[in-house]
Amino acid sequence: MLGLTGISSDMRDIDKAYNEGNPRAILARDMYYGRIKKFIGQYAAEMGGVDLIVFTGGVGENSCEMRESVCSGLEFMGVKFDRNANAGARGVDKILSAADSKVKIAVVATNEELVIATDTYNLVK
Amino acid sequence: MVILVLNCGSSSIKYQVIDMESASSKLLAKGLVERIGLAEGDLTHKPVGKEPFELHRPIPDHTTGIELVMEALTHPVHGVIRSLDEVKAVGHRVAHGGEFFPQSCLVNDDTKEKIRSLCQIAPLHNPASLEGIRAIDQVLPGVPQVTVFDTSFHQTIPAVNYMFALPYEYYEKYRVRKYGFHGTSHKFVAREGAKLAGLDFDRSKIITCHIGNGGSVTAVLNGKSYDTSMGFSPLDGLVMGTRCGQVDASAITFIGDKEGMSFAELDTLMNKKSGVLGLTGISSDMRDIDKAYNEGNPRAILARDMYYGRIKKFIGQYAAEMGGVDLIVFTGGVGENSCEMRESVCSGLEFMGVKFDRNANAGACWV
Missing domain, CATH: 3.30.420.40 (ATPase, nucleotide binding domain)
Structure with missing residues (x-):
């Protein structure tokens, strides 16, 4: 850009x-x-x-x-x-497709830190 | 009207001779000159309805190659035309027309200069096309030539599809962008395909x-x-x-x-x-x-x-x-x-x- x-x-x-x-x-x-x-x-x-x-x-x-x-x-x-x-x-998890859409569309807030914490927790517990 | 179609590579010439005014654009002959500029070159000539002919000898440049093609085309045994006068025009495949050529073009000095200026962005292809044009100038002086570019059909691509996300100045300075090739083929088969499919x-x-x-x-x-x-x-x-x-x-x-x-x-x-x-x-x-x-x-x-x-x-x-x-x-x-x-x-x-x-x-x- x-x-x-x-x-x-x-x-x-x-x-x-x-x-x-x-x-x-x-x-x-x-x-x-x-x-x-x-x-x-x-x-x-x-x-x-x-x-x-x-x-x-x-x-x-x-x-x-x-x-x-x-x-x-x-x-x-x-x-x-x-x-x-x-x-x-904005900043919410939501379905954006029409009810009769064959393909679903969603917006999901990402949370890489949670994944990292989870992996860390699982490996050290 | 008999037209010679040439596709010149750096050490090769592919040719076809087509009679445009016969019932169905009749192919008269096709062939290939290879290894121009090497120790020994080859001409493979295939006249329609006659025995193919081969020649092996040094072919130092494209002009010599074109001369050999003309000899083969007018040869009493394996030729397909009686004299060079029958070739009314020559069509050249040119790889790169840049933004100068959204269509095919009759060759004049301006055309040659533009093709030459494009050698910078098409160093593997355009110089050979210029060789072919110069060779025809010598061997068939006065015969009209047309350049048909691989890129022309793609000149309708919109900027959103042809620009690269690089600093804009490189488009401005050097015209760095997507050009696309095989345009002549894509255009032809899209149209023929639409006919076949009834579209x-x-x-x-x-x-x-x-x-x-x-x-x-x-x-x-x-x-x-x-x-x-x-x-x-x-x-x-x-x-x-x-x-x-x-x-x-x-x-x-x-x-x-x-x-x-x-x-x-x-x-x-x-x-x-x-x-x-x-x-x-x-x-x-x-x-x-x-x-x-x-x-x-x-x-x-x-x-x-x-x-x-x-x-x-x-x-x-x-x-x-x-x-x-x-x-x-x-x-x-x-x-x-x-x-x-x-x-x-x-x-x-x-x-x-x-x-x-x-x-x-x-x-x-x-x-």
């Missing part, structure tokens, strides 16, 4: 520039979102389909725009996104 | 897989290239005969550093020593890999699985990019002949509406 825009590596700064119509921010954000979608398509083909798409991480847990953009256009493989469920979903 | 080409989502010595996959959206797997050079994307395809660039810099390789050596590593040859140590030819696969050779099994798997990955990716797919087309030496490849690549895609017909596939195989 930084290299493409010259602005910042932080998506929030890119979102701001995007909303101001900055062409390089628009290109960079479109590439950022687009590439996530490409990997979803690729991995669905590798696995012979997909049952659940999970978003996590700083941007995954907080950017409604990113999740909506990435999940758009995937109806052909059974994805039905729920824009209402997605709106305002 | 409206201008309102369709097609994925074309040109799998030959080199290979690439293209997403064709409403008749235009929307994305493709080769990149700045023909190196990117699929696992190929000797090319690595997609790879984390940091693995390359690590190897280069550890082995003390120059950039040129790294380039040779990625382009000539990788792919199925690099993985197996056996061969770059898929028929040899198939043989080793069937003998249970573990590295041949790995390499073939990677080769097939990567084609499937691009199909999934491009379906997601286009919001679905209406038609998948296979072409190229391997695409047209390998039943196993097509069956493997199409397996497991039922979730996106693919139903493969194994019977239809059987028999459209290696002869």
